Amino acid sequence: xxxxxxxDLDENIAYIEKRFEGCADAVMRRLWMGSEKLEIYVIYxxxxxxxxxxxxxxxKSLLFDVTQLPKQHAGQTIFNKYLAxxxxxxxxxMDDLIDEVLKGNTGILAAGMTKAIVVSSKELPGRGVxxxxxxxxxxxxxxxxxxxxxxxTVLIRRRIRDTRLKSxxxxxGVRSKTDVALMYMEDLVRxxxxxxxxxxxxxxxxxxxxxxxYLEALTEDEWYSPFPQYQSTERPDKxxxxxxxxxxxxxxxxxxxxxxxxxxxxCFFQASDxxxxxxxxxxxxxxxxxxxxxxAVLLPGFYIxxxxxHPEALPLSFALSFAASREGVPxxxxxxxxxxxxxxxxxxxxxxxxxxxMGSTLxxxxxxxxxxxxxxxxxxxxxxxxxxxxxxxxxxxIPNELFASAFRMVKFYLIIAASLGxxxxxxxxxxxxxxxxxxxxxxxxxxxxxxxxxEMAPDGKWQDSLWRMPMSRMYERPYFTKKGHRRRLRKExxxxxx
Amino acid sequence: xxxxxxxxxxxxxxxxxxLNMLAAGLFSLTSVKTQVSSVTLLFGSLLTILVVIVYYMxxxxxxxxxxxxxxxxxxxxxxxxxxxxxxxxxxxxxxxWAMDFFHHVIDDRIPTAYGWMVPVLFLMAxxxxxxxxxxxxxxxxxxxxxxxxxxxFIILFAFxxxxxxxxxxxxQLWDEAVQQKGDMDVFxxxxxxxxxxxxxLLGDQPLFLWQSxxxxxxxxxxxxxxxxxxxxxxxxxxxxxxxxxxxxxIVREQYPFGVILQxxxxxxxxxxxxxxxxxxxxxxxYFIFAGGMLLQIVESIQLLTGTEKRDKTTGKKLALLxxxxxxxxxLCGCYAEREPQNRNYIMCMGxxxxxxxxxxxxxxxxLGALTGTDAGEPEPVRVIYAPTIRKAAEKLDASSxxxxxxxxxxxx
Numbered sequence: 039x040x041x042x043x044x045x046d047l048d049e050n051i052a053y054i055e056k057r058f059e060g061c062a063d064a065v066m067r068r069l070w071m072g073s074e075k076l077e078i079y080v081i082y083x084x085x086x087x088x089x090x091x092x093x094x095x096x097x098k099s100l101l102f103d104v105t106q107l108p109k110q111h112a113g114q115t116i117f118n119k120y121l122a123x124x125x126x127x128x129x130x131x132m133d134d135l136i137d138e139v140l141k142g143n144t145g146i147l148a149a150g151m152t153k154a155i156v157v158s159s160k161e162l163p164g165r166g167v168x169x170x171x172x173x174x175x176x177x178x179x180x181x182x183x184x185x186x187x188x189x190x191t192v193l194i195r196r197r198i199r200d201t202r203l204k205s206x207x208x209x210x211g212v213r214s215k216t217d218v219a220l221m222y223m224e225d226l227v228r229x230x231x232x233x234x235x236x237x238x239x240x241x242x243x244x245x246x247x248x249x250x251x252y253l254e255a256l257t258e259d260e261w262y263s264p265f266p267q268y269q270s271t272e273r274p275d276k277x278x279x280x281x282x283x284x285x286x287x288x289x290x291x292x293x294x295x296x297x298x299x300x301x302x303x304x305c306f307f308q309a310s311d312x313x314x315x316x317x318x319x320x321x322x323x324x325x326x327x328x329x330x331x332x333x334a335v336l337l338p339g340f341y342i343x344x345x346x347x348h349p350e351a352l353p354l355s356f357a358l359s360f361a362a363s364r365e366g367v368p369x370x371x372x373x374x375x376x377x378x379x380x381x382x383x384x385x386x387x388x389x390x391x392x393x394x395x396m397g398s399t400l401x402x403x404x405x406x407x408x409x410x411x412x413x414x415x416x417x418x419x420x421x422x423x424x425x426x427x428x429x430x431x432x433x434x435x436i437p438n439e440l441f442a443s444a445f446r447m448v449k450f451y452l453i454i455a456a457s458l459g460x461x462x463x464x465x466x467x468x469x470x471x472x473x474x475x476x477x478x479x480x481x482x483x484x485x486x487x488x489x490x491x492x493e494m495a496p497d498g499k500w501q502d503s504l505w506r507m508p509m510s511r512m513y514e515r516p517y518f519t520k521k522g523h524r525r526r527l528r529k530e531x532x533x534x535x536x
Numbered sequence: 537x538x539x540x541x542x543x544x545x546x547x548x549x550x551x552x553x554x555l556n557m558l559a560a561g562l563f564s565l566t567s568v569k570t571q572v573s574s575v576t577l578l579f580g581s582l583l584t585i586l587v588v589i590v591y592y593m594x595x596x597x598x599x600x601x602x603x604x605x606x607x608x609x610x611x612x613x614x615x616x617x618x619x620x621x622x623x624x625x626x627x628x629x630x631x632x633w634a635m636d637f638f639h640h641v642i643d644d645r646i647p648t649a650y651g652w653m654v655p656v657l658f659l660m661a662x663x664x665x666x667x668x669x670x671x672x673x674x675x676x677x678x679x680x681x682x683x684x685x686x687x688x689f690i691i692l693f694a695f696x697x698x699x700x701x702x703x704x705x706x707x708q709l710w711d712e713a714v715q716q717k718g719d720m721d722v723f724x725x726x727x728x729x730x731x732x733x734x735x736x737l738l739g740d741q742p743l744f745l746w747q748s749x750x751x752x753x754x755x756x757x758x759x760x761x762x763x764x765x766x767x768x769x770x771x772x773x774x775x776x777x778x779x780x781x782x783x784x785x786i787v788r789e790q791y792p793f794g795v796i797l798q799x800x801x802x803x804x805x806x807x808x809x810x811x812x813x814x815x816x817x818x819x820x821x822y823f824i825f826a827g828g829m830l831l832q833i834v835e836s837i838q839l840l841t842g843t844e845k846r847d848k849t850t851g852k853k854l855a856l857l858x859x860x861x862x863x864x865x866x867l868c869g870c871y872a873e874r875e876p877q878n879r880n881y882i883m884c885m886g887x888x889x890x891x892x893x894x895x896x897x898x899x900x901x902x903l904g905a906l907t908g909t910d911a912g913e914p915e916p917v918r919v920i921y922a923p924t925i926r927k928a929a930e931k932l933d934a935s936s937x938x939x940x941x942x943x944x945x946x947x948x
Contacts, residue, residue: 345876346873346874346875346876347873347874348812349876349879349941349943349944350941350943350944351812351813352944354944357876357881357943357944358881358901358903358944360876361876361877361879361881361903362877362903364875364876364877365877365903367877370873370875371873371875371876372873457873460812460873461812461813461815461816462815462816462819464816465816465819465820466819469819469820469823472677472680472681472684473673473677475680476673476676476677476680477673477676484676486676486680489679489680490548490675490676490677490679490680491545491548491675491676491679
């Protein structure tokens, strides 16, 4: 229950001090203001506040500038006249006050007042806006999101200076009280999707939200799916672009990854550079990415099925090369492929955990030395080394890390299926994956849209999916946008007006 | 939300129709058992196409007329119990028939040690498709499968035809394929034609599709292109069956040349060489077909028992069962797999006959030169005397620890 602030300052102080008992980082001090010696109580968290502003401006103004206070409504006078900032608010609940203080704001209680003054003074330690690391763009903006909630919303707002960009802010997490902002374009978002997101955010209670991935896991449609049903990005331009397509962006405090929803299969193949490069080059790369994704998931299974079960479908030179390269290898074909794939996964995992320069050294050691040595020792065949390298290379072309992980998981499933039944097993496994993808939805939007249910999607669905049209021909927003608001490009030339 | 549950678009319905027809093309594989002549099989398939298309078009006209004259929509209406019972009476035996048939196809074309497991596994997956998610997912799946199946199917067919013509073997291939005893048999044509149509209709009845189609313009028909493309797909698939399986001599070893053809799989014989890819495509269409059959059984049962509200745990239970079956397959051990280095590729073969019987010479690749090791056969050519070609092959098998593989032998 949220305890009310009472006029008796001592009672309020006793409550606050009891709540903050043992919290060495809380700074609490009783002060007297003006000639009437009005008793006030200031509280903030150490190192979470802007020292220059609070000590140098706010407290100085309160202690030395206030000369005379009226006997009645002294607090209101302070609020209206003596606070050297516009970002202040009044709070009547004690728990709300504590929450604000824990955010880094400064709370002021005055004797005889039933409301506390909260001055926005937070200055949390954190890194500045740095260059994007996992979604690098050659031509586009280099900025990336940070752990600071407000910095992230600012980075988006800076790109869309429109009052129709709304930000619905809420606090989630019983203990962490993490700030979450739902950002959307008021006129473009589908109301049903927005309503559904809000419903899902309200249907659980959790002690802490430490990263945006928590929210993703708690609100997604199918928890057991390896495929992400949210798009996560560290690029503000990508988030802004999604907003302009009528999608919703979820910013979570302490997380440098912002969530975008709904997300469909095709979204994960879109990179920022696709829109900054010339359309022909961008399309070439995007189609290559789709082909690479197929290779990443199918290549090892296909090799096992071909070499182990159906060599008749191989050209003679390939069949003999495979036979020759396997001479003396002690492992069976599936075991060899699985062992090498796992070895690569180990290298990858170790490379991530190690610091930068050591990570690249590990790549050289693992890739060149161990790989070469294993081939020379006839432990693995060179064909499998090439295969694993090609598969890894293909997986890295997928722009989204989570999506690439899903492909890696599915790859092992297909390897096992192909090891058991050759192309029959592989087909059965591919069918189950496709069945799963056909049934998957992200906030009501079929995951395979527009490759399926295309008739139900509006016009313009092919403008940006497997390929993208030239910018001057991308007239329509995609199917995420609210009906009646799908035009995004209008030309002034009579001939071109659509 | 963009999509409504349990409704499909005209395009999705059209793809379901085409894929069902391709699955019905698989039915002509029964010719392996009955040994009907190719011409009979072709005419039988034409009858299948005619029956299915006329039945569908007529049914859709009737439904349209009914909806217009009465002002009632058939979508979402509960079917009378008598029709549901009839469905169940037809679909349960049909299910067993289809499974048995699919089992034979797998057994015939792919050497596996788990004969029944593959069709059961497929049906389980189809059941999850049908019972767990309903027609909406099936529609989407059909749309995806449509592109994945039909486009490669036609490309493979064209590629194979080009290979056969380029290889100069197409005349022998064709002669071998159509060289059969017996003329056209009207009774068999009728039998094959109607059985094929029945096979198709097990997948989807017009009423079920009509009920599920949603269209913004109000037109509920299947796209007209689906009718003729389904016909073409069926004819292509039957033609493939004839080329692939019909030669009578192959099965009973009446024509030694046929036996060699089957063993050798010479480069021009694209069908034997790439048949696994065709089988894969057929399996995919069969999946859509089986999904429809099971979906209708489940729907009928639910309507009859009054449990129309979907049980959310059904899908999970079925998925669990599916996993258990997969493990059962896993425990069967490893089967048709042969390591590439354990295959004894025959590079060339000479056949002669003298007073001692057949004299067969086998040539092997020089793997030692390729690898720099002592891999491969110690002698490049081996000569075997035997009373028949088959016996010679058996002798060769017995003399080596590797599996003899004729699949890479070029014949010109």
